[in-house]
Structures are given as structure tokens and as C-alpha cells.
Amino acid sequence: MKALQNVFREISGKHGLGAASFVAVAVLFWVICLITLPQVAMLDYSFRFNLPAxxxxxPQDVYTLENYSYFFQGNDGTVNTLDIGILFKTLIAAVFVTCIDILLCYPIAFILAHSATGVAARMMVIGLIVPFWVNEILRAFAFRVLFGSTGLINGIGMSVGLWDQPVDFIRADVALYSGLTYAYILLMVFPIFNAVEALDRNQIEAARDMGASWWRVHWRVVLPVAKPGIASGATMVFMLTAGALAAPQILGGPSNLWFTQLIYQWFNESANWQRGSAYAVILLIVCISFVMMLMRIFKVSIGEIGR
Structure with a gap:
């Protein structure tokens, strides 16, 4: 609350009370009406029975833990290894996609912040942004075509003799991981760019003059400054990847099932909004807990991410 008051004072001091009031109302509307109330309603649903209208x-409409116990035990009382395994697999995949995005975006962000200038910098930004003018679903289908049995990747691989017959990239989840990595690349590049851009280039030059290798310069000088940006980007990419639905539906193999697809099935195919809400709450709690644990391990605070 104190931070919001400071922001309100800063905006009102620069742009007037009207602009500050508009921002405050917009933020409160966003947080309360579009985030908090839907989550509270879903939480309430998750503790209800699935009853006819x-x-x-x-009298039958009472609170229950049945929807949560089903996730852990199922109807037969045994451990629900299927749903638990799908959640675990989704988290592992989200971590994998996040790590790939960090490895790809860190050098791009560094070059954009400290090497590219003028036309080159503008062209890099345009090259990153323009492809995202295309709808996410269309991009997912483009990746399915690209990695399909008659797609460009298989065509090039077979024409140069890397393999004799088409590789099933869809079943191997290569297309899915590639599509998810590409889908959220901007959310990783720009937080790292904003953090690295604040680094004084003289520090890098001083480290180089003292004989430090490039990897040591990045490990000891650049990464400590970039850590909040990496944490911010990783948080967004991880949460969005774990909660993705369109890409797993389009690019996932026949044996691959994302946890969000389970939630979708409960809501739409089974018409069991109560159990779907419980699964959604479980995913939210697990993802937030995982992110908070990693922030504690890497010693990154919410305040550093906010900067």
C-alpha cells in the first residue's frame, strides 16, 4: 500500500491529480474486478458439489473437499498418479522452456543493450516485435506446419541426407517446446534488456582491461545486474507456459497431455466447473509456490523484480 501511495504521489507531481486518479482507478479496477473477484469466485466453486441447476x-449445496481429494486419490481411493503425473510433467516442461528462453534471450538482450546501436538496434527490435503481430493460434499452426512430416524441417533434413524418412517432431514434443519457447520470447528479452541497459559499460571495459575473460565478465559483472530482469522474465515465462492451452492443444502429440487441458476438459467436456476450479486452484498454488521457492533459492526479492 505504501508503494502505491508513493507511485500516486509521483504521478500526481509530474502529471497532475487527474492523471494520477485515472491510473489509480484503472489499476484498482484491474486488480479487483479482473483478477481478485474471478479468483475468489473460482475458489468458492472449487469447494462446492457439482449439482443440477x-x-x-x-440444502445439498454445501462446502466440500471432494474436488481436491479427487486430485490426490480419485474415486477408487488409490493415489491419482495420472493427474499428479500430468501436473509434474507440465511443471518440468515449463521449467525447460523457461531455461531455453533464458539461454536464447540473454545474449540477445545484452547485444541489444550494449552492442547494437542506431539502425541495427532498431532493426533488432522490429525483428523481435513484428512477428508477434500474428495471432498466437496462427503462430502455433505455423509451427505445426513447419515441424510436420511434410514440413520445411523434414524437407531440408531429408534433402541434405540427415535422415531418410520424416521425423515425427509432433509426437516427440519438439514442435510444442519450440512453439512455447518462441511464444514468450519477448517476455524474457525486454526484462533482461531493461536490467542490463542500466549497467555502466565502463565496468565491463575495466574488467576486460584487468584480463577477465568474456565468460568471467558476464558471470561476475553482467549477471548480478541482470539477475532481477532474468527473474522477472523467468517468472512470466514459467507461469504462462504452465498455464498455456492453445499451444499444447495444437502442437502436443497424441500421448501428451498438459494440465491445463485437464482443466479444460473438466470445465467444458465434463461440465464440472467445481472440479475444474479445484484443478485450476491447485495449478495456481503449485506454480506460485514453485516461483517463490526459486526466488528464495536465487535470493531475488519482489522489490528487485519490480524495478
Whole structure:
């Protein structure tokens, strides 16, 4: 609350009370109406029985833990290894995609912040942004075509003799991981860029003059400054990857199932909004707990990410 008051004072001091009030109302509307209230409603749903419409609000409409216990035990009382395994696999995949994005975006962000200038810098930014004018679903289908059995990747691989018959990149989840990595690349590049841009180039030159190798310069000088940006980008990429639905539906193999697809099935195919809400709450809690644990391990605070 104190931070919000400081922001309000800063905006009102620079742009007037009207602009500050508009920003405050917009932020409160966003947080309360578009984030908090839907989450509270979903949380309430998750503790309810799936009843016919005529019985909602009646004596049978009481709170229960059945929807959560089903995730852990199922209907037969045994451990629900299928759903738990799907959640675990989704988290591992989200971590993998996040790591790939960090490895790809860190050098891009560094070059953009400290090497590219003028036309080259503008062309790099345009090259990063323009492809995202295309709808996410269309990009997913483009990746499916690209990695398909008759797609460009298989065509080039077979024409140069790397393999004799088409490789099933869809079943191997190569297309899925590639599509997810590409889908959120901007959310990793620009937080790292904003952090690295603040680094004084003289520090890099001084380290180089003292004989430090490039990897040591980045490890001891650049990475400590870039860590908040990496943490911010990694948080967004991880949460969005774990909660992705369109890309797993389009690019996932026949045996691959994302946890969000389970949630979708409960909501839409089974018409069981209560159990779908419980699964959604479980995913949210697990993802937030995982992110908070990693922030503690890497010693990154919320304040550093906010900067």
C-alpha cells in the first residue's frame, strides 16, 4: 500500500491529480474486478458439489473437499498418479522452456543493450516485435506446419541426407517446446534488456582491461545486474507456459497431455466447473509456490523484480 501511495504521489507531481486518479482507478479496477473477484469466485466453486441447476442454493449445496481429494486419490481411493503425473510433467516442461528462453534471450538482450546501436538496434527490435503481430493460434499452426512430416524441417533434413524418412517432431514434443519457447520470447528479452541497459559499460571495459575473460565478465559483472530482469522474465515465462492451452492443444502429440487441458476438459467436456476450479486452484498454488521457492533459492526479492 505504501508503494502505491508513493507511485500516486509521483504521478500526481509530474502529471497532475487527474492523471494520477485515472491510473489509480484503472489499476484498482484491474486488480479487483479482473483478477481478485474471478479468483475468489473460482475458489468458492472449487469447494462446492457439482449439482443440477435446480439444486444450487438448496440444502445439498454445501462446502466440500471432494474436488481436491479427487486430485490426490480419485474415486477408487488409490493415489491419482495420472493427474499428479500430468501436473509434474507440465511443471518440468515449463521449467525447460523457461531455461531455453533464458539461454536464447540473454545474449540477445545484452547485444541489444550494449552492442547494437542506431539502425541495427532498431532493426533488432522490429525483428523481435513484428512477428508477434500474428495471432498466437496462427503462430502455433505455423509451427505445426513447419515441424510436420511434410514440413520445411523434414524437407531440408531429408534433402541434405540427415535422415531418410520424416521425423515425427509432433509426437516427440519438439514442435510444442519450440512453439512455447518462441511464444514468450519477448517476455524474457525486454526484462533482461531493461536490467542490463542500466549497467555502466565502463565496468565491463575495466574488467576486460584487468584480463577477465568474456565468460568471467558476464558471470561476475553482467549477471548480478541482470539477475532481477532474468527473474522477472523467468517468472512470466514459467507461469504462462504452465498455464498455456492453445499451444499444447495444437502442437502436443497424441500421448501428451498438459494440465491445463485437464482443466479444460473438466470445465467444458465434463461440465464440472467445481472440479475444474479445484484443478485450476491447485495449478495456481503449485506454480506460485514453485516461483517463490526459486526466488528464495536465487535470493531475488519482489522489490528487485519490480524495478
Amino acid at each position: 435446480a439444486e444450487v442454493g438448496g
